[in-house]
Amino acid sequence: MIPPMNQPKIEILPLKKGFLRAASDAAHVLVRLVAPAQPAGATETPRAPLDLALVIDRSGSMGGAPLEAARESAARIVRGLRADDRVAIVAFDSTIEVVQPLTQVTDREAIVARIKSIDERGSTDLFGGWEEGVKQLAPFTRKDRIARVILLSDGQANQGLVNEQEIFARVTKAAGAGITTSTVGLGHGFNESLMTGMAAAGEGVANFGQTADDLDEAFEEQFAIISNSFLRQVKVSVQGGSDVQVRLVGEILENGATRSRKLGTLPWDASLVAVVEMKIGALAKADALAAVNFEAVTKEGEAVKFGPELITLPEVDLAAFSVLTVDPDVAALIDEAIVAEKIEVIEALTRGHKFAEAKQAFEELLKRPGLSDWAKQKIQYLKQLLDEDAIMAAKEMRYGRGRMMSQSKMAAMASYSMSVDEEVEAAKPSYLRRKRADGQATKPKPPQGGQTPQA
Amino acid sequence: MLKISAQLNDEEFLGTAEDLAAFVSDKLSSLGFGDRHRSTERLVRFYAYEGLLSKPERAPDDRRKANFGPLQVRQLLLARLLAERGWDLDRIRTLLHENRMIPQLNKLIDELATPTEAEKLFFRTRTSDLDTLSEPVMNYKPARSVSPIYSQRDEPHPSLSSPKSPRKSSYATVQQLRQIADSDESPADALRMMIKKEMIRDDLTPAARNLFEQLLAFNPTSRGDEPKSERWTKLRLAHWCEAHFNIDSRITPTKEELQEIVDNFSKALMNKYL
Numbered sequence: 199m200i201p202p203m204n205q206p207k208i209e210i211l212p213l214k215k216g217f218l219r220a221a222s223d224a225a226h227v228l229v230r231l232v233a234p235a236q237p238a239g240a241t242e243t244p245r246a247p248l249d250l251a252l253v254i255d256r257s258g259s260m261g262g263a264p265l266e267a268a269r270e271s272a273a274r275i276v277r278g279l280r281a282d283d284r285v286a287i288v289a290f291d292s293t294i295e296v297v298q299p300l301t302q303v304t305d306r307e308a309i310v311a312r313i314k315s316i317d318e319r320g321s322t323d324l325f326g327g328w329e330e331g332v333k334q335l336a337p338f339t340r341k342d343r344i345a346r347v348i349l350l351s352d353g354q355a356n357q358g359l360v361n362e363q364e365i366f367a368r369v370t371k372a373a374g375a376g377i378t379t380s381t382v383g384l385g386h387g388f389n390e391s392l393m394t395g396m397a398a399a400g401e402g403v404a405n406f407g408q409t410a411d412d413l414d415e416a417f418e419e420q421f422a423i424i425s426n427s428f429l430r431q432v433k434v435s436v437q438g439g440s441d442v443q444v445r446l447v448g449e450i451l452e453n454g455a456t457r458s459r460k461l462g463t464l465p466w467d468a469s470l471v472a473v474v475e476m477k478i479g480a481l482a483k484a485d486a487l488a489a490v491n492f493e494a495v496t497k498e499g500e501a502v503k504f505g506p507e508l509i510t511l512p513e514v515d516l517a518a519f520s521v522l523t524v525d526p527d528v529a530a531l532i533d534e535a536i537v538a539e540k541i542e543v544i545e546a547l548t549r550g551h552k553f554a555e556a557k558q559a560f561e562e563l564l565k566r567p568g569l570s571d572w573a574k575q576k577i578q579y580l581k582q583l584l585d586e587d588a589i590m591a592a593k594e595m596r597y598g599r600g601r602m603m604s605q606s607k608m609a610a611m612a613s614y615s616m617s618v619d620e621e622v623e624a625a626k627p628s629y630l631r632r633k634r635a636d637g638q639a640t641k642p643k644p645p646q647g648g649q650t651p652q653a
Numbered sequence: 654m655l656k657i658s659a660q661l662n663d664e665e666f667l668g669t670a671e672d673l674a675a676f677v678s679d680k681l682s683s684l685g686f687g688d689r690h691r692s693t694e695r696l697v698r699f700y701a702y703e704g705l706l707s708k709p710e711r712a713p714d715d716r717r718k719a720n721f722g723p724l725q726v727r728q729l730l731l732a733r734l735l736a737e738r739g740w741d742l743d744r745i746r747t748l749l750h751e752n753r754m755i756p757q758l759n760k761l762i763d764e765l766a767t768p769t770e771a772e773k774l775f776f777r778t779r780t781s782d783l784d785t786l787s788e789p790v791m792n793y794k795p796a797r798s799v800s801p802i803y804s805q806r807d808e809p810h811p812s813l814s815s816p817k818s819p820r821k822s823s824y825a826t827v828q829q830l831r832q833i834a835d836s837d838e839s840p841a842d843a844l845r846m847m848i849k850k851e852m853i854r855d856d857l858t859p860a861a862r863n864l865f866e867q868l869l870a871f872n873p874t875s876r877g878d879e880p881k882s883e884r885w886t887k888l889r890l891a892h893w894c895e896a897h898f899n900i901d902s903r904i905t906p907t908k909e910e911l912q913e914i915v916d917n918f919s920k921a922l923m924n925k926y927l
Contacts, residue, residue: 299747329775333744336771338764345771375771 206429206464207232208490208507213532214522216514217487220480226447226532227474227509229436229490230607233428236466245425246497248283248344249300250275251331254313255351255384257291257322263408264385265318268350270410271382273310275348275417279303286334287312290327291319292357300334324355325365328379328396332372339376341499344424346402347372350382353389362392366399373401373431376499380420382406382413386589390596398460401431406597422627423606426465429494429502433460434472437506439486441479446472447535448603461604464494465627468606473535474509485510530570531607537563537573538599541580545595548588556584576602657684657766658759663726670697670709673721677729690733697721697729705732705746707753727758731765738768739776 209230217225252272256265276285280303287298287309297312331347339345359365369379379400381393388406397404403423405416435458438444446456461470476487491505514522540563547556560581564574576598583591608626666676674692681690700706706728709719728749735745752761768776848865851857857865 296747299751301751332771332775336775337769339769339771340764371774372771375769375774377771 204234204237206234206492206504208492208504209469210490210507210509211525211528212509212511213524213528214519215511216519216522217476217478217484217511218516218519219478219482219513221478224475224477225511226536227476227488228528228531229434229472229474229507230469231432231434231461231464231471231492231504232469233464233466236426236428245421246342246344248279248346248421248424249285249335249338250279250283250345251286251288251300251334251347252276252313253288253290253327253331253347253349253351254297254316255291255322255324255327255349256289256316256319257352257354258318258320259322259352259354259387260385261318264352264388265316267384267408267410267413268382269313269316271350271413271417272313274410274414276303276309276313277306278417278421279306284338285309286331287316288327288330288334289316290323290330292321292323293319294323294326294330296330296334300338321357322351322355323358324349324351324353324392325359325368326357327351328365329368332377335377336375341376345377346424347377347379347400348382348402348420349379349393349396350384351393352385352387353381353383353392354387355389355392362395365392366395369396369399373399378402380404382416383593384408388593390593394596394600401460401462404597404600406593423463423465426468426627427463427497428466428468429464429496430462431460431493431495432462432464432470433458433493434470435459435491435493436472436474437489437491438476439488440483441481442487443477443479444488445475447475447532448473448538448599459603463606465606468608468627470604470606471531471535473532476509484513487511529568530572533566533568533570534573534602537566537569537577538602541577541595541599541602544580545592545599548584548592548595551588553584553588557581560584656759656763658727658762660684661723661726661730663723666726667720667722669718670694670701670721673697673725673729677726677733680726680730681733686734686737690737692729692733700729700732703742703746705729705742705749724755724758727755727762731758731762734762734765738772 209228209232211228211230213226213228252275254265254268254272260268272287279285283303284300285298285303286296286300289295289297297316298309301309303309328347328349331349335345335347355365359368372379379396380402381397381400381404383390383393383404383406386408390406393406394404396402403416403420405413405420407413407416434446436444436446437457444457446459448456448459459472461472464470474488474490478487486508488509489506490509491503491507493501493503495501540559544556544559544563547553547559560577563569563577564581569577580591580595580598583594661680663676663680666672668676671694674694674697678691682688697706701709706721706725709721709725712718712720731749732745735748736742748761749758752758852862852865
């Protein structure tokens, strides 16, 4: 049960504060679930202890840099854990090896030494490795601890269970039983479909990178979200009123006209957003254009619902509509969702080797009026990457648009339309930072040995 | 509710394998765990041989006598709890080796006394006594006897409605083995086919899966293959069950030989589970 003073707030923010009946253009509304600030005194409360299973792919395809990155990342994670955390290390190829059964993090260097001993071998029983990670944690799951599997792999599953949908179903089951899954895609040719799908099903985070330095920020973000989680498994759904067609903007190719979406974890003092697109017909009722609902699970595991919140707008005529003002911050967030949707189309073109068309689509996207500085930077980066490395560009598009859609935003509705300032971004909690390149470190690399993400 | 580790009252316990088995059996019974958690002297010796229990001390008055103490009480109690939930011995052994001190074992006993939802999903645990743990002992109903080969998962086992039917699955397997023994086909191939078919099932206990995997690891000679150099292969079906396979294609296994395998297999299942 959430105390009344800690209830989240649903905000309905239309792009324009009025609508034209039976207009050919759709109306857009930004919907936010805003978490309260962490109660006074609770800010000093440490996060719940972690039970972590680091599952490392040691198959032949991970040989060289990817395996080295996995080992180094895992070592850094272990070094950043607290003494009341527990960690298990599982390595897999065609066979599954429990390198370190779940143990209290008392002797970090002994665990790191075991991680460093993992060498490359045969084929990839990815599901078997993940499942062993879950088994290491399963008997110990408790409400006062956080259980998470972090899979470090190139996702090239070729042994054991390889059907993606079946794997996602098992990962979903584990998340429902309290063991979440995050994935880290390693190497140049990793399977982003499997890795992002597992993280989505597992209520975790999907990241990718080439080196341990690239992944430090990802882990820092992941642990920060865990530490500051207010609600998890947040899901938004929207229902259209009479003669109103609604959909959530953001993913068109994968889900069709979607009316519900998983938004992930909502940290304290942050917000999760969705953009509702409405085609308003002649018989629509202005006081009930659509209804928005949120579902979530509290930290204590209790299912909670918020809403319904009605979307209402005054009906205006064409003259009045044309002079309605637009809040630039609302416009920037709505535009981000629309851009994410367009990037999905460009990603499909890239995967189909239609590079010229993809580049053309980027050009057109850049010409879009009112594009925020942040969106412009992102698009320019993706366009440049498409010229340099199409495979990696497709991966950046997949992870980048996923992040645009589900990354938590600041609770305060401000500065979304402003230029991206690196210093301002760095001062934010890691889970609110905007990243131009998802698979690369933004921080300068430390001279030696890298840093330890603080869990 | 008092933690289980606080209810052991075993500080003074020092005894033989038989004493240890009786002590832990009584303790589990008084805590509300069913009869199938009972231990025997033979089981204590088996667990000690398998490395699940720390070495006992020699009795000062009789060097041939081994004395078990509070450490082994906790090890045996955990091993019985977890084995009955479907954990294989390797996993239990690893856990016990990682936690050799009494305070660590106390923590584990309290933490692992009841299976979590995740464990039930991913360990394919048998019907557990967990629901009874928080209830007074007098209200405790003996656990339903579920087939050892096919464990309960999300849906109730179809055979649970009848008190005798839980044995069906095991008997069915034994019957299949008997049919193989009577078959005109290559018995080894038929056995492999049967095992492969059985392994598709997703309700196998880890113990049964392990058994089947060991059987599959044996590569038989089919009719027409080049003869193998070995004349006999000794196959360990489980720690308590060993089969001798004749794999020389020049000598077709006799029905008696196969019957022996079937009997051993059947006996092992009966002794272990039924």
